[in-house]
Amino acid sequence: MNKEAPLSIAERDFILDALREDVRLDGRAADELRPLKVTFGEEYGHVKVQLGRTSLVTRISAEVTKPHDDRPFDGLFTIAMELTAMGSPAWDNGRQGDLETYVTNVLDRVIRHSNALDTESLCIVKGVSCWSVRADVHITDYDGNLIDAACMGIMAGLQHFRRPDAVVKDGQVIVYGLDERVPVALNITHKPLAVTFHSFDEGKRVILDATRKEEQAAEADVVFGLNNAGDLCFMSKFSGSPVDAMVFVNKTSVALDKVKEINGIIDKALQADLAKRAKKGMAEESRAENDR
Amino acid sequence: MSSPLVLLPGDEIPSEYLPSTSSAPLRLGAGLRLLSQPHPTTKSSSTPSHVLTATQAGILSTDNKRNAVSILSSPHRRYIPTANDLVIAQIHHSSPDYFHCMITPQAPHAVLGQLSFEGATKKTRPMLKQGDLVYARVLSTGLGAGAEVELACVNPATGRAEPGGLGPLNGGMVFDVSTGMAARLMKASSSSTGEHQQEGVAGLVVLDELGKKLEKAGGFEIAIGRNGKVWVDCSNSGDAAVKATVAIGRCLTTLDQHELTAADQKKLVSRVLRELKIEV
Numbered sequence: 001m002n003k004e005a006p007l008s009i010a011e012r013d014f015i016l017d018a019l020r021e022d023v024r025l026d027g028r029a030a031d032e033l034r035p036l037k038v039t040f041g042e043e044y045g046h047v048k049v050q051l052g053r054t055s056l057v058t059r060i061s062a063e064v065t066k067p068h069d070d071r072p073f074d075g076l077f078t079i080a081m082e083l084t085a086m087g088s089p090a091w092d093n094g095r096q097g098d099l100e101t102y103v104t105n106v107l108d109r110v111i112r113h114s115n116a117l118d119t120e121s122l123c124i125v126k127g128v129s130c131w132s133v134r135a136d137v138h139i140t141d142y143d144g145n146l147i148d149a150a151c152m153g154i155m156a157g158l159q160h161f162r163r164p165d166a167v168v169k170d171g172q173v174i175v176y177g178l179d180e181r182v183p184v185a186l187n188i189t190h191k192p193l194a195v196t197f198h199s200f201d202e203g204k205r206v207i208l209d210a211t212r213k214e215e216q217a218a219e220a221d222v223v224f225g226l227n228n229a230g231d232l233c234f235m236s237k238f239s240g241s242p243v244d245a246m247v248f249v250n251k252t253s254v255a256l257d258k259v260k261e262i263n264g265i266i267d268k269a270l271q272a273d274l275a276k277r278a279k280k281g282m283a284e285e286s287r288a289e290n291d292r
Numbered sequence: 293m294s295s296p297l298v299l300l301p302g303d304e305i306p307s308e309y310l311p312s313t314s315s316a317p318l319r320l321g322a323g324l325r326l327l328s329q330p331h332p333t334t335k336s337s338s339t340p341s342h343v344l345t346a347t348q349a350g351i352l353s354t355d356n357k358r359n360a361v362s363i364l365s366s367p368h369r370r371y372i373p374t375a376n377d378l379v380i381a382q383i384h385h386s387s388p389d390y391f392h393c394m395i396t397p398q399a400p401h402a403v404l405g406q407l408s409f410e411g412a413t414k415k416t417r418p419m420l421k422q423g424d425l426v427y428a429r430v431l432s433t434g435l436g437a438g439a440e441v442e443l444a445c446v447n448p449a450t451g452r453a454e455p456g457g458l459g460p461l462n463g464g465m466v467f468d469v470s471t472g473m474a475a476r477l478m479k480a481s482s483s484s485t486g487e488h489q490q491e492g493v494a495g496l497v498v499l500d501e502l503g504k505k506l507e508k509a510g511g512f513e514i515a516i517g518r519n520g521k522v523w524v525d526c527s528n529s530g531d532a533a534v535k536a537t538v539a540i541g542r543c544l545t546t547l548d549q550h551e552l553t554a555a556d557q558k559k560l561v562s563r564v565l566r567e568l569k570i571e572v
Binding site: 027 | 465538541542564
């Protein structure tokens with residue numbers, strides 16, 4: 001019972017027929033995202049992303065550990081994502097499905113391997129101590145396009161997160177609490193995002209941000225990982241039927257527009273959240289009574 | 293009795309809320325369970341003392357004409373099969389005697405007899421394959437753990453597809469709505485055909501409105517499954533078939549997500565039709 005329910009023949013045929021007339025079930029154009037909402041929690045690095053009916057929570061955390069022996073100057077950065085029964089009844093707790101392996105792999109390559117987070121800046125003392133940053137992704141509802149949504153969550157989280165300040169004094173590492181010293185933002189080198197397209201009808205129809213039903217009816221998917229500058233850091237055509245080379249060429253520019261659009265939304269949400277925090281901080285400081 | 297009665301699971305239903313007008317047996321709908329009934333020998337002239345409890349949270353709804361009570365549940369996505377519900381099932385595989393169908397994706401399969409279709413014999417039974425859809429009635433849900441849910445597309449007593457329309461669904465499209473929405477839609481459509489002009493039963497006018505607007509384009513067929521599935525077919529509409537189907541689907545899903553008044557529903561229908569460029 002732990003499998004995604006197959007689509008009925010009627011649904012599959014209809015989705016294809018509708019796409020042949022350039023109609024999508026939710027009334028979107030082929031290159032249109034679902035409404036995207038990015039909100040931040042009370043703590044730094046706590047992000048909630050809602051892309052249509054796909055929603056997830058990302059939590060960034062940091063702790064001090066020992067760096068790997070072969071890379072003494074580098075900190076650690078891991079992305080942990082588990083598809084639990086909370087997200088969809090088709091997923092089992094503690095059992096890794098194909099989707100999970102695939103999504104984790106893509107996220108790793110788009111964000112980690114493209115060096116979006118500068119791991120060298122996480123080093124505290126060479127070979128002795130460094131920061132280990134961890135991004136946990138929890139899916140709370142699933143309606144397709146997990147890769148793009150998770151990418152948005154992690155990137156927004158990394159930009160929002162503040163790690164505690166740490167200094168080295170006489171060979172001793174001192175980590176200051178969040179209330180003792182102003183926490184430090186992470187060093188983000190660029191902001192890559194994944195954009196997924198699905199192809200139908202022998203590659204003649206290509207759509208962006210597919211829902212679960214559309215994903216199931218699709219023949220193949222193509223994932224692009226790009227940043228605002230248009231640097232392509234990841235491209236994959238993992239499985240399914242062949243896709244025309246021109247699709248890659250044309251859709252890369254569409255993907256770039258989308259990455260700029262999404263990064264714009266994330267930036268806006270970040271600015272709003274920072275402004276809110278600054279206001280709250282001022283109010284706290286200007287309070288007449290103190291805790292003593 | 294005009295104010296709605298909200299019940300939580302385990303709550304007993306006060307007897308004054310039960311329809312007492314008719315002498316016909318009381319019909320229990322979804323979300324209700326009979327704990328004890330009046331003893332036939334001690335039947336007095338006073339109101340019968342059925343002890344009914346709710347198994348789901350929701351609002352009690354009574355139908356005096358059919359002498360029925362049921363729970364109008366809140367919009368959740370989990371469907372619990374109840375006898376006599378109409379559902380849209382998807383064939384998963386078939387065995388010599390049965391089609392094994394999915395009512396809800398991750399629940400155990402329900403069985404549908406190969407011969408429980410109208411006019412089906414060993415030679416004329418429908419050949420359904422994996423992924424086909426059927427509109428069926430829940431015959432029995434069985435008792436205890438591991439019990440199988442049995443479906444039928446025919447009334448075993450008469451051998452006819454009662455109510456009409458049961459059987460394989462060809463073409464069209466299925467849209468997912470919440471189970472509460474499906475229940476409301478069924479209630480609205482059953483009362484709009486029977487009683488005359490009971491405007492806005494359960495506040496739903498969207499189907500009537502769509503029917504009026506799409507009549508010129510060829511109309512549509514609709515089947516509502518209590519398991520939260522709505523099948524729509526507009527194959528009579530010719531070129532606009534796909535768009536009309538999408539329009540109906542969008543109206544229903546939007547209505548499911550937002551609470552809309554009758555006027556807003558009419559506006560929604562016009563807006564969706566305009567966006568899809570369907571001429572009315």
